[in-house]
Ligand SMILES: Nc1nc2c(c(=O)[nH]1)N(C=O)[C@@H](CNc1ccc(C(=O)N[C@@H](CCC(=O)O)C(=O)O)cc1)CN2
């Protein structure tokens with residue numbers, strides 16, 4: 793069924809509804825225990841003292857907060873997306889306090905982000921939220937093109953998807969600007985690394 797839909801907007805709607813149903817049946821305690829630490833094969837993609845790009849998940853997205861705590865405890869720096877305004881390009885800025893989140897403030901798209909004083913960083917590895925993915929690393933995002941544009945400008949950064957298992961689809965309608973992921977992590981599986 794999912795594979796039959798070729799229009800991105802229809803597919804987004806369907807996958808967001810699937811994701812919502814999936815999360816609704818997960819008890820909060822179970823959810824907190826999922827995606828606790830990155831799977832061991834990802835270590836090969838993460839240089840020492842790296843800058844790790846993460847995101848602040850909305851209630852239905854795969855949670856990324858445990859990875860922020862994990863990577864900071866392992867000597868890496870954390871960066872989160874930041875927008876100077878609704879129509880400004882996405883950048884990444886340092887996030888020093890993943891435990892207390894005292895360095896975040898509300899920003900565009902209803903998302904908390906680092907304040908204006910936080911330094912801009914270019915992540916070596918970026919964990920990317922998504923609406924849908926394929927087992928070969930194709931990704932469907934929210935439709936803003938923020939990650940595709942940022943990744944096109946930063947070809948040295950490795951992009952890894954974080955997702956619920958129900959976000960897997962057989963195929964996605966891809967366009968030339970869509971940048972494939974190097975791996976995808978779900979609570980039950982690791983897809984890739986592909987290269
Ligand atoms: N947690 C999180 N942070 C992120 C993203 C994301 O997808 N998730 N982004 C990814 O680019 C960037 C922000 N861009 C965004 C672009 C569009 C929408 C958007 O259309 N949101 C829908 C709600 C979708 C839903 O129900 O899940 C909306 O506001 O109607 C959100 C963020 C950077 N930070």
Ligand SMILES: Nc1ncnc2c1ncn2[C@@H]1O[C@H](COP(=O)(O)OP(=O)(O)OP(=O)(O)O)[C@@H](O)[C@H]1O
Pocket residue numbers: 800931932933934935936937938939940941944967969970
């Ligand atoms: N590298 C790029 N340069 C210019 N425009 C781009 C680029 N990448 C994407 N876009 C534009 O962004 C818009 C949304 O693209 P698309 O539907 O692929 O978003 P998405 O991958 O779902 O979103 P995101 O990357 O934010 O998660 C499209 O209009 C597309 O033309």
